[in-house]
Amino acid sequence: MHRVLITDPLSNHGIEQLLQAEDVEVIQKTDLTPEQLLEEVKEADALLVRSQTQVTAEVIAAGKRLQAIGRAGVGVDNIDIPAATSRGIVVVNAPDGNTVSTAEHTFAMLISLARNIPQGYRSTVQGEWNRKQFVGVELNKKTLGIVGLGRIGTELSKRARAFHMKVLAFDPYLTQERAQKIGVTQATLDEVIAQSDFITVHTPLTKETRHLINRDAFNRMKDGVRVINCARGGIIDEEALAEAIRKGKVAGAALDVFETEPPGHHPLFDFPQVIATPHLGASTREAQENVAIDVAGEVLHILRGEPFKNAVNLPSIPAELQEKLRPYQTMAEKLGSFASQAAEGALQEVTVSFSGELAEWDTAPLTRIILKGVLSHYLSDVNYVNAPHLAKERGVKVTEQKISKRHGFTHLIRIHIATDTGEIAITGALLNGLGPRIVRIDEYSVDVEPAGHQLLIQHHDRPGAIGRVGTILGDHDVNIAAMQVGRRDIGGRAIMMLHVDKAVPEALLEALEQLDEIHRVTAIDL
């Protein structure tokens, strides 16, 4: 039974699929104190949040069973992603579900700002009839500057164009072609700042975007500019904004998000030119149902070991590529595990080479799975989410290579492991009708199914060696299911690969090592 803890208000309709799932227990507890959250998360297999719950490294450490963290929304700045990745916990979000709602809220803030609607409302309901104080401006023919032309920025630009605004957009990933397609003018950040009558930000909050709109930016804006932030508090430097309003540079500001939330009585609220809402961009029935449905479905897939998308801490894999790579995934992990068990010494480097048809594909997901197989021999709690992170943390160099030439096989995966005392290379292939096979161990050709209990014996090629090994296994009641022998030269170095029916006892390993033609014996369990 999977336990899913939900700590922010989510649409029940959205999480219906979780509530109805027979293999899921849903615990909904909102407004938890940090201490209560640390207690509740201990037994959770998945944690679902919106933007209020702070999923800190401490919370993640307390969540010993956590496999997934689901964010019912876009921004994941309330989740310690590196801490989750380090623990191998997948973080998924719902990037599309609240796009329209937030674009509409931003546009509502734009119009409210232009026409002083909140101020007019407050004055009128207080019994005033002040028709001179709230004179506003038209949006028609004005310039809207958008910083961040992603999902929300793009939807907002459509609405601005419908009001005959000129739209300037700055986004490092915006192409001229796309700008023309959606009817905006691609601009630099400086041009947006200097030429816009209204400036709105729609970027994530990152170290690059924190205080992107700062004092220097305000000084370069048009007099009477109006600014909007429905993205994340902190993209606009609030102190610099207050100063720009005081100096008369900024005619108005509309804020849905704040550097600290809730903001309490924020100094900016003392300015009549400032209008504010409590992070309502995504607060519509439609958005909340969308994001809850999306993220609940993703979490369910993760808990059930099914394919999922929208992982924030994993590269997204196109469905077509997922289908291509799926047959190789099990083999990749087995090969990685075999290679690390066959290696001797402290792991230093892992080099993965793909040849044949595999060399033509994006094989990074397979490299992740191989790395999981390799590291699982040395570390517990390794999965393909944290494998690269754990390798890097331990100074293990990981290299991926593509080799176009074929070796008689339609594709090959070769894993070379270098340790502080030596190296070994294992090559595998997926044979039609036979499944995964190890076809080379170092320079020896073999045909080994990477499964069950294996014995890898490195020995000197000598008459009777095989017989003596067989006798010792028999003496220890270990039956041989299959056996492969490979050698370089007659009388030279050679290997035996034995597939045996049960785990190899330590006493058997010691007995084999007594034979003077034996160099090394390794038990490998897959």
Ligand SMILES: NC(=O)c1ccc[n+]([C@@H]2O[C@H](COP(=O)([O-])OP(=O)(O)OC[C@H]3O[C@@H](n4cnc5c(N)ncnc54)[C@H](O)[C@@H]3O)[C@@H](O)[C@H]2O)c1
């Ligand atoms: N107020 C709300 O309730 C609410 C709701 C949804 C999203 N948001 C916030 O809005 C943000 C944008 O959401 P989205 O769905 O459009 O995200 P998105 O990822 O689709 O778009 C973000 C865009 O910002 C651009 N960008 C990144 N760094 C930049 C920089 N330094 N300068 C200019 N552009 C930069 C990216 O290239 C991308 O195109 C989210 O990160 C989230 O924080 C707020």
Ligand SMILES: O=C(O)CC[C@@H](O)C(=O)O
């Ligand atoms: O959940 C919310 O209400 C806000 C979500 C929003 O900030 C987001 O980043 O998606």
